[in-house]
Amino acid sequence: MPDTERRGGSVIVGFGGSIHDFATCLLTPDDRVVAVEDERLSRVRYAYGEPDPCRASLAYCLDAAGLDAGAVRVFAANDMLDPDLRLPGVAPTWLNHHHTHATSTFFTSPFEEAAILVADGAGSVIDAGGGRPAADHHERETTTWAFGRGNDIAVLGRVIGGKAGAATSNDPDALMSNSLGDLYRAVTEAIGFGFLQAGKTMGLAPYGDDRFVDRLMEPVDLGPDGTYAIRMYGPGGILDQLAGIERGSLADDFITNACVAAAGQAVLETVLLHVLQELWDRTRCPNLCLAGGVALNCTFNGKISELTPFENVHVVYSPGDSGTAIGAAVAARLAAAGAGATWRIDAGPYLGRPYPDTLDGYGEVLTEDQLCQRVAGLLHQGQVVGWFQGGAEFGPRALGNRSLLANPTDPEVPARINKIKGREWFRPVAPVVLAEHAQRYFDARGPAHYMQFSWPVREAVRAAVPAICHVDGSARVQTLETRHNPLLAGLINEFARQGGPPVLVNTSLNVRGEPIVETPAEAMRVLAEADVDAIVVGHRMIKR
Numbered sequence: 001m002p003d004t005e006r007r008g009g010s011v012i013v014g015f016g017g018s019i020h021d022f023a024t025c026l027l028t029p030d031d032r033v034v035a036v037e038d039e040r041l042s043r044v045r046y047a048y049g050e051p052d053p054c055r056a057s058l059a060y061c062l063d064a065a066g067l068d069a070g071a072v073r074v075f076a077a078n079d080m081l082d083p084d085l086r087l088p089g090v091a092p093t094w095l096n097h098h099h100t101h102a103t104s105t106f107f108t109s110p111f112e113e114a115a116i117l118v119a120d121g122a123g124s125v126i127d128a129g130g131g132r133p134a135a136d137h138h139e140r141e142t143t144t145w146a147f148g149r150g151n152d153i154a155v156l157g158r159v160i161g162g163k164a165g166a167a168t169s170n171d172p173d174a175l176m177s178n179s180l181g182d183l184y185r186a187v188t189e190a191i192g193f194g195f196l197q198a199g200k201t202m203g204l205a206p207y208g209d210d211r212f213v214d215r216l217m218e219p220v221d222l223g224p225d226g227t228y229a230i231r232m233y234g235p236g237g238i239l240d241q242l243a244g245i246e247r248g249s250l251a252d253d254f255i256t257n258a259c260v261a262a263a264g265q266a267v268l269e270t271v272l273l274h275v276l277q278e279l280w281d282r283t284r285c286p287n288l289c290l291a292g293g294v295a296l297n298c299t300f301n302g303k304i305s306e307l308t309p310f311e312n313v314h315v316v317y318s319p320g321d322s323g324t325a326i327g328a329a330v331a332a333r334l335a336a337a338g339a340g341a342t343w344r345i346d347a348g349p350y351l352g353r354p355y356p357d358t359l360d361g362y363g364e365v366l367t368e369d370q371l372c373q374r375v376a377g378l379l380h381q382g383q384v385v386g387w388f389q390g391g392a393e394f395g396p397r398a399l400g401n402r403s404l405l406a407n408p409t410d411p412e413v414p415a416r417i418n419k420i421k422g423r424e425w426f427r428p429v430a431p432v433v434l435a436e437h438a439q440r441y442f443d444a445r446g447p448a449h450y451m452q453f454s455w456p457v458r459e460a461v462r463a464a465v466p467a468i469c470h471v472d473g474s475a476r477v478q479t480l481e482t483r484h485n486p487l488l489a490g491l492i493n494e495f496a497r498q499g500g501p502p503v504l505v506n507t508s509l510n511v512r513g514e515p516i517v518e519t520p521a522e523a524m525r526v527l528a529e530a531d532v533d534a535i536v537v538g539h540r541m542i543k544r
Contacts, residue, residue, distance in 0.1 A: 010336050011067060014329025015054045015077035015085055015092060016100070016322050019172055020046040020196060022081075023322035023394075024057035025329040025351070026065055026072075034061045035351040035394045037322045040518040046196050053084050064353035076332035078324040079124050093332060097123035098144040098292070099153070100327030101319070105291035106148040107330045108345050109314040113149040115283040117275065120292035120321075121181030126160050138163050142179040145226065145279045148289065150342045151334055156282050157226055159275075175239070177232045180268055180294050186232065187216075187264030190242040191257045201261045202299055203427045206472035208255070208262030215241050216263040220271065226278025228271050269300050276308050286311040291327075295319035295452070296396070298476045302453040305445040313445075315452035317349035318395030326394075348484060349450060350401055352392030355520055362524075363542030368487065371539050372494040379407045380498055383533035384416060386509050388523040389487060392516065397451040398508035399478060400432065400488035402516045402523075404532065406467065406505035413467035413505055420530045422512025431468040432478040432506040434492055441465065441503060442477050451478040451506075467505050478506060 016023040017038070025035035038047035041056040054077075062068060069089055077085055077092040078100040085092065101118040123141040143159040161178035172195070175182040188194075188201045219231040219238050231237040242260065249256040272294070279288075288310040290301065295315050304313050316323055330345065337343075357365075366374060378385055387403045398404070404420070406413045406429075414429050430451055431441075438444040443456040454474045457465065468475045482489040496502040508516045509523060511530050517523045520537045527535040527542065534543045 010073040010333065011065075011071050012329050012333045012336065013058065013061070013072050013075050014100075014325045014327065014332060015058075015075070015081055016325030016328060017047070017053055017078075018080040018097070018321045020048045021321040022047045022050055022053040022057065023318075023325040024054050024061050025325040026061040026067075027329050027333055028065055031347075032065065033345060033347040033351050034064045034353065035325060036060050036353075036392070036518075037394065037515075039515040040352070040392065043514060045513065045515055048196065052086075053081060055087055058087065058090075060353070074332045074336055076328040078328055080321075095328055095331055097324065098141050098158070100324035100331060101291035102144065102146050102148070102153050102289075102327070103331045104323040104327035105289040105295075105314060105316040105319065106153060107343070108316045108326070109287070109289050110344070111148075111287040111289070111312070111314065112342060113147070113285055114287035114289045114314070115279045115285045115310070116146040116148050116153065116289045116291075117279060117295075118144045118146075118290075118292040119180050119272065119275075119294035121179055121185065122161060122176045140176065142176060142181070143275060145275060145282075147283050147285070151340070157278065159227055161230075175232045178228065178230050179232075180230075180271060181292070182232065183230055183238060184264055184268055184294070184297075186238050186242060187260060190246065191260055198293075199296070200424065200427065201264060202297055203470075204258050205261040205265040205299070206470060206474070207426060208258030208260070210262060210266065211259050212245055212263035213266045215245065216267050217270065220267060222271070222274045226275045228274060230271075265297075265299060268294070268297065269303070272300060273307060276304070276310070280309050288313045290315045291319045291323060293320045298452050298454045299474070302445070302455045302474070313453075315450065316395075317393070317397065317399070317450040317452075319452070320396065323395065349393045349395060349399055350391045350485075351394040352518065354390050357520075357538055357540060359520060359524070359537055359540055359542070363540050365540050368490065368539065371536065371541065372487075372491045374541060375405075375491055375534075375536060376495040376498050376500075378534060379405060379495055379504065380500060382407060382410055382412075384413075384420065384531070386523055386526055386532050386535040387488070388509065388517070388520060388535065388537045392518055395450065397478070398506060398516060399449075399451060400480065400485045400506065402509045402518075404505075404507045404509050405491075407500065408465040408467045408503045408505050409500060411466040416531070417505070417507055420532060421507070421510065426471075428470040428476070429468060429505050429507050430476040430478065431465070431503050432480050432488070432492070434489060434502040435479040435481045437502040438477070438479045441501070442475065444477065444479065448477045448479045449481070449484060451476055453477060461501075465501055465503055468503065
């Protein structure tokens with residue numbers, strides 16, 4: 001990290017989001033990072049429809065850092081928050097949306113230089129010139145590729161998409177042409193899932209086959225230099241193709257829906273590989289950083305090092321729009337600091353505030369060794385345990401501080417967890433594995449600290465860990481190094497010492513329709529309302 005003098009002793013605040021996933025990130029001169037998503041505070045998933053974006057998350061970050069707004073030198077935000085971001089006394093520096101995505105992933109990576117790919121539904125408005133104000137122009141960036149070296153990022157190319165007309169520029173119901181995010185959204189909604197539920201489509205896809213792939217590729221053209229075009233509307237467009245499939249199929253037919261999901265996944269991967277080939281040709285750099293909502297597609301992420309020349313792939317822990325808060329803060333910090341040594345954020349994903357123990361009278365307080373021994377024993381008995389520690393993870397994945405943990409050797413665990421969380425039966429649960437054992441259990445192609453890659457479970461061990469194997473034999477893996485979360489690593493080691501594998505089922509601590517819990521009180525509500533056997537808050541264990 002750069003020294004305080006070079007950074008000007010600055011407190012920097014970045015705001016993130018678009019029409020959803022609002023968030024705030026605060027950077028202090030002593031290298032502390034505090035960040036939280038609005039949804040964790042409002043308890044509304046994705047903070048969709050939030051009338052006052054970032055107000056609560058800004059107050060949270062300032063309070064956690066022991067500061068007031070007057071201590072902040074620079075406020076910065078991605079420009080998709082304009083005009084919705086209206087906070088008293090805050091006049092942010094507006095930054096390009098895709099630039100903040102790129103900054104969020106490159107500057108959380110371990111790389112001195114890297115190719116960078118940002119892909120989402122849509123980013124900043126692109127002014128086509130001719131005297132038209134950008135606010136009246138409905139074309140937006142949808143995919144951007146760039147190269148990062150040191151503290152600089154240079155854009156190499158981009159794809160631009162448009163909606164049906166200027167009036168629909170901010171209409172959440174209108175889909176963007178030439179957009180991989182909106183292609184996947186169209187598929188998701190055709191299946192019957194809702195807005196922002198692309199993860200369900202990704203989980204459903206392995207149950208399908210390729211019968212609709214050619215049909216869904218017809219409106220897609222792969223152009224020169226990594227460009228592509230996707231016709232969303234009109235005869236033969238994506239929506240027309242999906243409607244035709246629906247007319248020729250039984251309503252609510254599971255196999256048909258799975259095949260539509262498989263087609264959407266296949267088309268997405270085809271286009272992304274086309275773009276990545278151009279990015280490789282331009283950079284010849286073995287390191288790749290991904291961001292944007294499309295980078296949440298862990299199925300594709302896990303194939304990159306196998307299907308492309310890129311060897312080392314980094315995906316930031318919050319590649320969606322909330323992550324642009326980190327990108328905005330980093331970009332502002334670099335602008336305030338000026339030239340200097342290469343800088344990276346190495347704070348990790350646990351960016352929330354810790355909470356004091358306010359649960360006197362509940363359960364019992366144990367030593368660390370006792371806690372690990374008792375919880376490991378419960379997991380071996382087939383129980384599901386909530387695990388609440390320290391500051392919350394920033395981003396959509398539970399990484400061991402706001403988790404539901406279970407035994408990966410029990411084949412009934414996925415059904416039970418899906419019932420607890422009110423999820424569809426076909427959705428898989430994910431594993432956390434000690435990093436030193438990852439290669440034994442998975443075809444691991446690098447570190448996966450943030451659960452952003454799906455890899456094959458090795459055939460030799462699939463029967464031993466059936467709970468974490470999806471229908472195609474894959475798993476969305478978190479590889480855990482002890483230094484990143486010593487208590488969780490201690491629990492996994494104890495689970496293994498008691499006869500299990502060095503692997504646990506790790507899914508998010510929440511119930512249906514709600515974000516991951518933020519506070520101890522919310523964790524206790526999961527224990528009260530869901531079929532969870534015990535909750536651990538710090539070193540306090542509370543059983544039903």
